[in-house]
Amino acid sequence: MNIFESLTQAASKRPGVVSVLVLGLTLYALLQLFELPSFKPRLSLDASTENLLPLDDHDRQIFERVRSTFGESEAVLMSVRLEPLFTAENMAKLQALSDQLEKMPGVKHVFSLATAPNVLAQDDELEVSSFTRQASQDPKAVDAFPAQIAANPIYRGILVSDDGVHTALAIALDAQGERRFRQDGYTEKFRELAEQTTGSDSIWIAGSPVIKAESTRAMMRTLSFSLPLVYLIAFLLLLIAFRSILATAAVVLTISIAIAWTAGFAAISGMSLNLVTIIAPPLIVTLGLAYAIHMLADYFGEAGPDL
Numbered sequence: 001m002n003i004f005e006s007l008t009q010a011a012s013k014r015p016g017v018v019s020v021l022v023l024g025l026t027l028y029a030l031l032q033l034f035e036l037p038s039f040k041p042r043l044s045l046d047a048s049t050e051n052l053l054p055l056d057d058h059d060r061q062i063f064e065r066v067r068s069t070f071g072e073s074e075a076v077l078m079s080v081r082l083e084p085l086f087t088a089e090n091m092a093k094l095q096a097l098s099d100q101l102e103k104m105p106g107v108k109h110v111f112s113l114a115t116a117p118n119v120l121a122q123d124d125e126l127e128v129s130s131f132t133r134q135a136s137q138d139p140k141a142v143d144a145f146p147a148q149i150a151a152n153p154i155y156r157g158i159l160v161s162d163d164g165v166h167t168a169l170a171i172a173l174d175a176q177g178e179r180r181f182r183q184d185g186y187t188e189k190f191r192e193l194a195e196q197t198t199g200s201d202s203i204w205i206a207g208s209p210v211i212k213a214e215s216t217r218a219m220m221r222t223l224s225f226s227l228p229l230v231y232l233i234a235f236l237l238l239l240i241a242f243r244s245i246l247a248t249a250a251v252v253l254t255i256s257i258a259i260a261w262t263a264g265f266a267a268i269s270g271m272s273l274n275l276v277t278i279i280a281p282p283l284i285v286t287l288g289l290a291y292a293i294h295m296l297a298d299y300f301g302e303a304g305p306d307l
Contacts, residue, residue, distance in 0.1 A: 029264025
């Protein structure tokens with residue numbers, strides 16, 4: 001007799017002890033999923049693709065080294081259409097938009113015409129203020145902005161489009177800002193703020209944080225749809241196959257305990273659901289159902305149809 005058979009026989013002789021132990025472990029696992037007393041979920045969703053690479057992957061090591069040297073490379077990119085763009089009034093709108101964006105919690109810095117230096121040599125002096133500040137000090141200076149930007153390879157086609165009616169804002173987020181962006185719907189908040197401040201109805205927002213936020217919402221929608229659906233299918237199949245409410249309830253309870261233990265272990269380990277592990281809950285239900293069908297078939301074969 002091996003160890004597994006010995007444990008199985010010992011468990012069958014003490015069903016009360018086993019039931020109390022399973023109940024205690026299940027309650028402990030469920031409590032690990034939340035931060036008390038706020039009940040904030042501990043198990044998070046991670047939609048980033050770089051974490052899918054192995055820790056010893058060469059490309060990931062280069063990415064982490066660049067990030068540690070130059071800081072977070074991910075930024076939200078906003079494009080605003082203002083026609084004509086180069087007017088003192090529109091420069092003031094861009095200054096106001098940049099200032100309001102930087103005041104939002106989680107925003108570290110905004111790079112735009114309001115913060116990008118426009119280096120000018122005037123007699124013996126060197127002017128290094130931003131485009132919007134120069135426009136506020138001398139509205140006539142705006143007329144020279146198109147030529148100055150066209151002559152600057154860093155700004156041309158990047159900060160201002162070639163047609164001269166679109167301008168870009170790069171919004172850098174801190175670690176808290178990335179979480180806020182996903183949880184608090186910053187995509188729409190940024191868009192509403194840009195529309196109210198500039199009056200433009202052509203606002204585009206892109207970037208890695210936007211993709212992560214949308215991927216996280218898609219993952220949540222998929223999980224909230226697929227998991228109940230798999231549960232429902234499993235319940236109906238068991239009910240049709242064995243015609244027993246108690247047998248069906250036992251299987252559903254067993255599968256639910258397995259999911260609770262798995263999620264609790266993931267929360268304790270600091271793991272998160274990513275683009276691959278998001279399939280774990282439906283997979284647990286599917287595998288648990290397969291094992292449960294074999295066990296019920298053996299049980300009914302020995303004990304008869306009554307349960």
